[in-house]
Amino acid sequence: MSFSTDELSFFRAHTDEVGAVCARLGLTKATALADAALAREEFGEYGRAVVELAHARRSALGKLPGNWWACHESAQQATPMIVAHLRARRIAQAAAALVFDATCSIGTEGHALRSLGIPYAGGDLDASRLAMARHNLGDNAWLLRADALKPAIVGCDVLVADPARRSGGRRIVKPEDLIPPLPDVIDAWGARSELAIKCAPGLDFSEWDGLVSLVSVDGGVKEACLYSPGLAGGTRREALIAKRVAEGEAGGIDQRAIEVPGIAERYLVDRIDDQLDDDVDVTPPRRxxxxxxxxxxxxxxxxxxxxxxxxxxxxxxxxxxxxxxxxxxxxxxxxxxxxxxxxxxxxxxxxxxxxxxxxxxxxxxxxxxxxxxxxxxxxxxxxxxxxxxxxxxxxxxxxxxxxxxxxxxxxxx
Structure with missing residues (x-):
C-alpha cells in the first residue's frame, strides 16, 4: 500500500534514523516477524511504513537511487533509471525549453531529465507520489497536483506520460483501456507539444505516426515509447538494448557505454533502427x-x-x-x-x-x-x-x- 502523507512527514523528520533501521532489517521471510518487531520498537505506529520502505528500496536496487522514497507499488511501477535516461537523451536533442511529465509518480523521468540540464515540471494526482517525488528530486523541483488529461501548464515543448498498464492485477492490452486512455492523452496534449508516451510493449502501434521505440534491459523488454514526429528524427522504429556491464568490459562497435547518474551501474547500449538495410538471405542453419x-x-x-x-x-x-x-x-x-x-x-x-x-x-x-x-x-x-x-x-x-x-x-x- 502507498504511504500516507503523515507517514511521509515522519520519514522527512527522521530521515537518518529511518535509513539506519532500513539497513538493519533482514527483509526475508525468515526475518519478517523480527523485522516488524524491530521497526515497531524503534518507530511505533510508523514501523509498518518503515518496513515497506526498506522492502521497496531492496527491490529497486540498481533501478533507483538507494536513498529514494518508494512504496512497494511505486517501486514496481517505476521506470528503470537507464530507460528514463535513454529517453532524456532523445528529448535533449529537441532543445526543449520545458518538459512536463504529466504522470510523474516518484520522479524517475524528472531525475533523468534534470541530470541533463533539461527544464522540468512534474504533475500527478496522487498526493503521496508527489510527496515522494519532492523528496527524491529535491525541494527545488517544480511539482504540482494535476490531472494528466487537463493540461495544467502552458508552454511546455514536450509532454511525457506513462498511462497505467495494469488494472486489478491484470495487464491492459488495448490503448483505449490504459489509465488514462492513450487516445485521450493524445487528444489533450497532441496539439500543444511533442509527445513521449510510455506504453506496454505488446500494444498495436501500427497506426502511430511517429517513432515507436522498444527498450530492453538485461534481456527483458521493459517498455515501448511513442514519440511524436518532432522527436523521431525521421525514424519510425528502433530497438534499444541496454545491458549492465562490469567496469572495463568492452562492447561491440555498435554499442556505447552509458553511466547513469544516481545509480552505481554502467550499461552498454546498442541501437537498431529502420534506417538500416533489411536485405538478408534465407539459408540452412550455419554454425x-x-x-x-x-x-x-x-x-x-x-x-x-x-x-x-x-x-x-x-x-x-x-x-x-x-x-x-x-x-x-x-x-x-x-x-x-x-x-x-x-x-x-x-x-x-x-x-x-x-x-x-x-x-x-x-x-x-x-x-x-x-x-x-x-x-x-x-x-x-x-x-x-x-x-x-x-x-x-x-x-x-x-x-x-x-x-x-x-x-x-x-x-x-
Missing part, C-alpha cells in the same frame, strides 16, 4: 543459431539486425537467425543437426542429452510439457530451437547456450 533480443523482435527489426550482423534467416517469417559467428555481447546456440519434432526424443537420446534449454517460436509447443515427455537421462547439457520452417515444425538440436566471448575462445583453441 550458430541466434535468438534476437526481444526489443528487436517487438520493433519488427529482425531483418535490419540480421543484415548489420551478417546473419541470415532460417525462415522469412520466423525471428530465429543463423550465422558463422555470434554478435558481440550476445549469446547463441552451436548448431548440431535439424530433425522433425517427432524424432527429437530419439535424436537427443543419441546425443546423451540430460538437461535441455527449449526455445519455441511459431509452433504450439509447451516447453515444460515437452521436457517431461522427452524423459532425458543423459549427462550432456544441450539446447533445442523449435520453429516452423515453411509448413513443417522442425527441431534444431544445438549445444548448450554460449556467449560470443566463449564462442570466440573455443574457436581460438
Amino acid at each position: 550458430y543459431i541466434v535468438d534476437p533480443d526481444g526489443a528487436v523482435v517487438r520493433a519488427g527489426l529482425v531483418r535490419h539486425y540480421a543484415h548489420r550482423e551478417g546473419l541470415s534467416m532460417l525462415d522469412p517469417h520466423i525471428a530465429y537467425l543463423t550465422g558463422d559467428r555470434l554478435p558481440q555481447g550476445t549469446s547463441g546456440f552451436p548448431f548440431i543437426e535439424m530433425v522433425p519434432v517427432k524424432k527429437l526424443k530419439a535424436a537427443l537420446r543419441a546425443h546423451g542429452c540430460g538437461s535441455l534449454e527449449i526455445l519455441v517460436r511459431g509452433v504450439d509447443v509447451d516447453p515444460d510439457a515437452l521436457r517431461k515427455k522427452l524423459g532425458l537421462k543423459g549427462k550432456r547439457q544441450m539446447s533445442v530451437v523449435i520453429a516452423r520452417i515453411g509448413t513443417q515444425a522442425q527441431a534444431f538440436i544445438c549445444g548448450k547456450r554460449v556467449t560470443a566471448n566463449e564462442a570466440r575462445e573455443a574457436t581460438a583453441e
Whole structure:
C-alpha cells in the first residue's frame, strides 16, 4: 500500500534514523516477524511504513537511487533509471525549453531529465507520489497536483506520460483501456507539444505516426515509447538494448557505454533502427543459431539486425537467425543437426542429452510439457530451437547456450 502523507512527514523528520533501521532489517521471510518487531520498537505506529520502505528500496536496487522514497507499488511501477535516461537523451536533442511529465509518480523521468540540464515540471494526482517525488528530486523541483488529461501548464515543448498498464492485477492490452486512455492523452496534449508516451510493449502501434521505440534491459523488454514526429528524427522504429556491464568490459562497435547518474551501474547500449538495410538471405542453419533480443523482435527489426550482423534467416517469417559467428555481447546456440519434432526424443537420446534449454517460436509447443515427455537421462547439457520452417515444425538440436566471448575462445583453441 502507498504511504500516507503523515507517514511521509515522519520519514522527512527522521530521515537518518529511518535509513539506519532500513539497513538493519533482514527483509526475508525468515526475518519478517523480527523485522516488524524491530521497526515497531524503534518507530511505533510508523514501523509498518518503515518496513515497506526498506522492502521497496531492496527491490529497486540498481533501478533507483538507494536513498529514494518508494512504496512497494511505486517501486514496481517505476521506470528503470537507464530507460528514463535513454529517453532524456532523445528529448535533449529537441532543445526543449520545458518538459512536463504529466504522470510523474516518484520522479524517475524528472531525475533523468534534470541530470541533463533539461527544464522540468512534474504533475500527478496522487498526493503521496508527489510527496515522494519532492523528496527524491529535491525541494527545488517544480511539482504540482494535476490531472494528466487537463493540461495544467502552458508552454511546455514536450509532454511525457506513462498511462497505467495494469488494472486489478491484470495487464491492459488495448490503448483505449490504459489509465488514462492513450487516445485521450493524445487528444489533450497532441496539439500543444511533442509527445513521449510510455506504453506496454505488446500494444498495436501500427497506426502511430511517429517513432515507436522498444527498450530492453538485461534481456527483458521493459517498455515501448511513442514519440511524436518532432522527436523521431525521421525514424519510425528502433530497438534499444541496454545491458549492465562490469567496469572495463568492452562492447561491440555498435554499442556505447552509458553511466547513469544516481545509480552505481554502467550499461552498454546498442541501437537498431529502420534506417538500416533489411536485405538478408534465407539459408540452412550455419554454425550458430541466434535468438534476437526481444526489443528487436517487438520493433519488427529482425531483418535490419540480421543484415548489420551478417546473419541470415532460417525462415522469412520466423525471428530465429543463423550465422558463422555470434554478435558481440550476445549469446547463441552451436548448431548440431535439424530433425522433425517427432524424432527429437530419439535424436537427443543419441546425443546423451540430460538437461535441455527449449526455445519455441511459431509452433504450439509447451516447453515444460515437452521436457517431461522427452524423459532425458543423459549427462550432456544441450539446447533445442523449435520453429516452423515453411509448413513443417522442425527441431534444431544445438549445444548448450554460449556467449560470443566463449564462442570466440573455443574457436581460438
